[in-house]
Amino acid sequence: MAGAENQSGRPKGGRGTETIRQRLDALEGKLATAHGRRPPPEEREGRGKAMGQALRLATEMVAGVAVGGFIGWALDRLFGTAPFLMVAFLFLGGAAGIMNVVRTAKAMQGEPMPGQHLRNATDDDED
């Protein structure tokens, strides 16, 4: 115990509230400089976040066209009007895809990313 105290360079017998407060303040200062050395979180996560968002928007767009095309194909088979309904529904599906992309993008601008949300939630739980 005593050895550990000497190693960390603390004054001996530092049990009083005043010394503890001083040590806490010093530690906070050190933590702040350590945090300052690291790049801001946006920079570190920027690329992964952007990739995730791009992939999400891309699936949204492709899914619209694919579902539209499938519906058109199925209706064509039902009514025997190939290929007119499929062509029409491919365009409608594209429109639905673009609508989904715009909606998702709007939601992305308003909300923080999933990972961020988690970190805030776990931090908030403590107090």
Add this chain to the structure above:
Amino acid sequence: MIGAAYAAEEAGHGDGHGGGTGLPDPMHQFEIKRLINLDVFGFDASFTNSGLFMVIAAALITLFTLFAMRKGALVPGRLQSVAEISYEFVANMVRDNVGTAGMKYFPFIFTLFMFVLALNMLGMVPYSFTVTSHIIVTFALAAFIFIGVTIIGFWKHGIGFLKFFVPSGVPFVMLPLLVVIEVISYLTRPVSLSVRLFANMMAGHTMLKVFGSFVVALGLLGGWAALAFMVAFTGLELLVAFLQAYVFAILTCIYLNDALHMH
């Protein structure tokens, strides 16, 4: 020298890893193998490695929650904290996105989140099988959610749920076109939900395999760069495994919110 390389390639072919180039086939890991052959009235209902890992995931979640909560202490220990945090995490997700009316569906969302998370994480264990890298599995999950949410919508609002597909404040002439587009947009939900999870898992695991084979192929001299990348990429894959389970659960919440409150 050439003879040795050729022999190695032949050996590679023998155990199903061969891709013709001597490198292991990155798609081999997604192969479904029958463990117990079952034939139910002409349907192939064999117990496969995919089924085995689903059972392992379900058993792990059940055992973990039961074991962690066995004491039910007021001041939780480490394991109990993990169980309580996951409960709180999903409960907050449901409350934030659906409101208190959605807490009725909390057990389902919690099960869904834990199941997908366990499957994704089990896939990160070497020699294991990633169930969520198969689109049929993720699509079955998404289709179940989609049909369930639609039923809840019609059950809560009756035929009035159809108003969900009629955008407000548009000229009457444009309505038929916009309703069709809205319906298609609604129908894309299970597709985008399932493709997102499946594509992320499959792409990640293929990348891991490809770079893993680079480490072996480049050998002691050049393999270190690929190995360093592998270490970083494994960390990223762990993040993706968690994030995709989270996204899957949160989108289910959003769809449920649409069905319950219709915007």
